[in-house]
Amino acid sequence: MNRFKASKLRHTEARLPRREAWTGGLRAGSVSSCGNQVKASCQWVAFSAEPTGVLGIVPLEGKDGGKRTVSQLCCHSDVVTDFDFSPFDQLLLATGSADETVKVWRLPESGQDLPSSAGLTLGPGGGPVDVLQFHPTADGILASGAGKRVTVWDVGQQQPLAALEPHGDQLQSLAWKRDGRLLGTSCKDKKLRIFDPRAGPAASQPLDTRGAPASCSRDLAQIESPGKHPGKASRDTRTTRTPGCSGWAPAIASSPWGSARYAPHCLGFPTPCQGHGAAAPRISWVPARAPARHGDHKARAPPAALRAAGRGRGDSRTATDAASLSLQMREREVKLWDTRKFSGATFTLTLDTSPGAMIPLLDADTGLLVLGGKGENLLYCFEVVPAQPTLTQVTQCLTEGRTRGLAAVPRLALDVMACEVLRVLQLTDTFLVPVSYIVPRKSVQEFHEDLFPDCAGVLPATDAQAWWAGDSQQVGKVSLHPARRPTQTFRSPVIAPVAPSTRLPDDGPADSDRSEGSGYSSPSGSLASPSSAATSLSASTGPSSGFVSSPSQKSLQSILGPSSRFRHAQGAVLHRDTHITNLRGLSLTTPGESDGFCANHQRVALPLLSAGGQIAVLELSKPGRLPDTAVPTIQNGTAVADLCWDPFDPRRLAVAGEDAKIRLWRVPEGGLQDTLREPEAVLQGHTEKIYSIRFHPVAADLLVSSSYDMTVRIWELGAGQEVLCLQGHTDQIFSLAWSPDGRQLATASKDGRLRLYEPRRSPQPQQEGPGPEGGRGARMVWVCGGDFLLVSGFDSRSERRILLYRAQALPDGPLSVLGLDVAPSTLLPFYDEDTGVVFLTGKGDTRVFLYEVTPEPPYFLECNSFTSSDPHKGFVFLRKTACDVREVEFARALRLGQGALEPVAFRVPRVKKEYFQDDIFPPTRVWWEPALGAHTWLAGEDGQQRRADLRPPEMTPVSQAPKEQPARKFVPAAVYLGEKTDEQKKEELLSAMVARLGNRDDPLPQDSFEGVDEAEWD
Structure with a gap:
């Protein structure tokens, strides 16, 4: 040159x-990482967004130049530190996070839905993932850096191909050479290293950026042998x-x-x-x-x-x-x-x-x-x-x-x-501002x-296994000339299409029923277990290749499968006037089997960190800032293991202590005025610390408890004594749950088994089945009218997941398994039987997952999740009467934050809010009223609670609303007048012209002029 x-x-x-x-309306995240914070493919742009663990997704080009609407992809339970698009598959996105995992996603075609879960997960590794980059010539190869180590992955096999030697300090960036043979890295120790991953894990020679190689001052020209x-x-x-x-x-x-x-x-x-x-x-x-x-x-x-x-x-x-x-x-x-x-x-x-x-x-x-x-x-x-x-x-x-x-x-x-x-x-x-560099x-x-010289195309030169075996072919060049540019696309086989569930913008104006806000986000993106992936794929699959036009709504529905009525549900924290603030000294040491605090429609009970097992009881009718001085408390006398309000008596609180005793406290009407030191009753019988306690859902004065002594005991509170003792557990009892009709009791244990009891029939389990793996914890809840059991737990890789069982077929194993994310806390489920929606969150989380549970495949229909700005210590739901049905609020919860108790309302966007949405609010079961007493239930009888209509008297059900008459379309006058012939049009034109000229028989202006007198001519 x-x-x-x-x-x-x-x-x-x-x-x-x-x-x-x-592209406006963004909330860019403030991520502490060395990544670029934004990446682009030929179809999508991804960027770091608020809140934690979320990426913003926006089309690269708007449809017909229209507005590009931003959607959110919830990727990880912790900060997304780096991400990268595949150079070949324009829909393949890899994300790395501080949760030590790398997830690979297949984004949808324009106008379709975000995936409900990641295609696959790599890791967890030895620390937070710092950097990611796909291989430039081979499909399915990804390099990731975490801490001091770099790993080269075969994405399709989910296995590492090479683990390079550790760096001297924190890794800060990596880059593949353009031919894909070498990998360069930079590190906090101020050295640049070059690796050949296929030759060995060691660097060829590190360079100290202060001026010389780290090991010697000799240049590398004599080490290599060019030209061979x-x-x-x-x-x-x-x-x-x-x-x-x-x-x-x-x-x-x-x-x-x-x-x-x-x-x-x-x-x-x-x-x-x-x-x-x-x-x-x-x-x-x-x-x-x-x-x-x-x-x-x-x-x-x-x-x-x-x-x-x-x-x-x-x-x-x-x-x-x-x-x-x-x-x-x-x-x-x-x-x-x-x-x-x-x-x-x-x-x-x-x-x-x-x-x-x-x-x-x-x-x-x-x-x-x-x-x-x-x-x-x-x-x-x-x-x-x-x-x-x-x-x-x-x-x-x-x-x-x-x-x-x-x-x-x-x-x-x-x-x-x-x-x-x-x-x-x-x-x-x-x-998001595009800056174009143009040559005039x-x-x-x-x-x-x-x-515009020829550039690398989108077809990979080789795959992961061939590259690792020594294949170093280069990516073919393509012309950028519009007439010669290739039209083919490539879809990587490392991820099969997955079932989407959250609507993405169609490169144009947003849907009318979509609402934006900081309180909710699009469905989660995390790895589903193999069984759940199979279920999702059998239910619905998206297009796998090609840039095709959008199908009709009917055909799209047949492709995507069923969707939830609550997929656009919105969670929002209510006004600050309803908060209880200045909470101090909250206990953070309640066991994992406990929800952390409990509430009913009148008051809330919060364990405190003070010695003696103190419990604060706050009235929900008295929101505001608590005084800086001490408030009246319940002196339990020992550390609190679990606590629960009596559903039929809002003043009775049951507290399980670490001294193997259960104390019953009665709160005075109007709330605590003085410190309570003497319980109403004390239940003794367990020989070890108690795990959890639950009241019977139908019969009054019945309480069940589980303990470290491997027994489950049922207490009759009127007599203050134990009436039934269930056996059969061999390890710690994580959770127990009554069936909605109160006939059966299910438990989950650390031994990996689920057990189903009929307490009045036998102290031994009637059924046993496989439960979640590992010993980190599990929770369970009855769903779908008591026909199914939903269990939350962990897998062998510490990934949180939910499992659905048929209650009468526990030995057959789960019907469906869905992976969510990787986090240390157990997911606490709450099931709303009126809508079929289950809410899942853990202590210390910032996100609440929402799924509609159905008795037929695909079983789980994902809805918008709620995300808070800071971690919560607990999340408890209130009864239906607390919901504002006029605002289509189908659930209300109390969120315990760092120093405040905040009400959270879950609503469904509807246009005609003036009508009662009877499809959302069927007659609800009045579970806060008992159907029978303890003695009657123990005698073998069953009761059924009444149902109540939530419709206000002045509201009309939407099913009875008058149907609107369709607006009459404009019809041109020619339709009514008929088409005229050319002769008629000509005659009308001439007539109009004549009319404008006036009558031609009228006298001319000069005819009215008067001449001079004849005598004047002389």
Whole structure:
């Protein structure tokens, strides 16, 4: 390349579109990670969003230029630290999180639904996942970095192919070489490393960014052997005696570094990153030669180069004064390195002085490099010329908002007819702004081949197993010419299509029944177990390949399967006037078998951290701020293990203590005025600490308890004595639940077994079946009228999941299994029998899952989940009478936060709220009134509670609402008048013209003029 030849990109301009083309209404997340925070494929854009564990998903292009609506994908139970799109399958998205897992998702086609769960999960690993990147040539290979380790995964097999040697400190970035043979990393120890994962786990030679290789000052040119076997893969390591170093140094075989087209160029950017130390290098590979004009095959490959940019401690100048000055001034630099000469940078460019972290975006086809600092509004654009080597500034762009993240749009999505050579997406606090880099040309009616050389296509060169076996084929090139551009698409086989459940925007205006808010999010995205995946796939599958037009609503329904009436349910925290605030000294040590606190429609009981097992009782009718002084409490005398209100007596509270006793307390009418020290009754019989207690759902004065002594005891409270004792457990009892009719009792145990008792018939279980794996905990609830049991627990990988059993067929195992996420707390289920919706959340979670449970496949229909801003310590639901049916509120709960008790309302969006929604509110069972007494139930009789209508007297059921008459459409007058012939039209036209001219028989104006007298002519 002629060094004096002017670059064709020297006049490149950065253009910001009008605000109408921006994507607004975002809530960008403040994630403490080194990721770019936003990534793009040819179809979708993903970005970090609020709240925790959520990604925003938005179409890259709006339909017919329309508005792009943002949807939310709830990915993980913790912060999403990094994510990446596959370079081949434009719908394949990998996400990494602080929960130590990597999840791979298949996003839907435009206008379809988000997946209800991730396609697969990798991990959990040895720490929070920091960085992710798909392989550039092979499908199904993903590199992830966590802590000090890098793992190369075979995504399809969900197995690691290679675990590279640990780094000296926190890993901060990684990048595949463009030919897919080498992997470069940067680390907090200020060293850049290059790996050949197929050759071995060790790095070829780490580079200290302060100026020299970590092990020796010898460059790598004598270690490698360029020119031998070009293009051939090698998994062997070559040992070569290196002058100046003791012993033998391992070296990579020549072929990975000797490629004439892609020599080992790498970009490193030592910039600060929140939560990752003062200097966080960012690394990228640079092509071996400058991008040539289309058809130019004479450019020679210069020496391999590595670029690094940074500030502060990342400075690599050797002079002491310069280094200290750079550290004090926080200078940010871009450096160009030759990987065969690691003794020093071949080119250094000082950018500016700023503490912001720098995000690099390199387009290897054009050589354009865009740099933007986090928290800044300036974007630099350079042209990289490795042959010089040098970096030439092309332009810079001042943006309106400050940068949260940057992403480059794939070249196949560029507007080539507008001479757009690069497009960058800037993520700000509330907007996603496209910045187009355009080369001005006189003609925009033709394709400029010199600006758009052939680029890598979307068909992978090989798969994971073939690449690992040594196949190093390169991805085929495709033309960007609109007439020659290939139309085929690729769908990776690593993930089969999954059943979606939350509506995505159709690249246009949002649906009328969609509402936006911070209190709810789209359905969860997490791994489903194999059995649940099979159930979902058998129920509904989405399209697997091709860009096809949207099907009709009927055909789409047949493809997607059934959906829930409550899929758009919204959870919202009620006004602050209803909160009870200034809660202090709450106990955080209640056992996992306890809900943490309990409530009824009048009051709430909260265990306190004070000695003696104190319990605060607060009246829900008296919201507001509690005084700073101590409030009256119940002195239980021993630490609280579990507590429960009597459903039939809102003043009676049962408290299980760690001293194996159950104490019954009666709260005075109107609430506690003084401290209670004497219980109403004490139940004794257990010999070990009590796990949990539950009142009978139908009969009054009956209580059941489970204990460490492996027994379940039923107490008659009127007599204050034990009446039944159930046996058969061999390990800790996690949970117990009465059937809705009170005839049966189900338990879940640490021994992995579910047991079903009929207490009045036998003390031994009537049925046993397999339960959740592991010993971390389980909960259960009866659903679908008592015909099924829903159990929440964990699998062998500590993933939380829910299982559905047929109550009369426990030995047959679960009918369906659905994986949710990875979290330490057990999911606490609450089932609303009127709507069939189950609510699931754990202590310490920020999210409440909602599913409609059906007795037929697919059994679980996912609904919008509720997400809170901070973790809750407990979540308890109230009875139906607490719901505001006028606002279509079908459930109300109390959320115990850090220092406040907040009511949460769950509503269904409806248009005609003036009518009573009788399809949402059937007659409800009055479970707060007993159907019979304890003695009657023990004698063998059963009772049935009455049902009550929730409809206010002044409201009309929506099923009886008058039907609206359809609006009459406009009909042109020609329909009524009929079509006229040409002669009729001509006659009418002439008549109209004559009418405008007036009557032609009228006298002319001059006829009325008077002449002069005859005598005047003389």
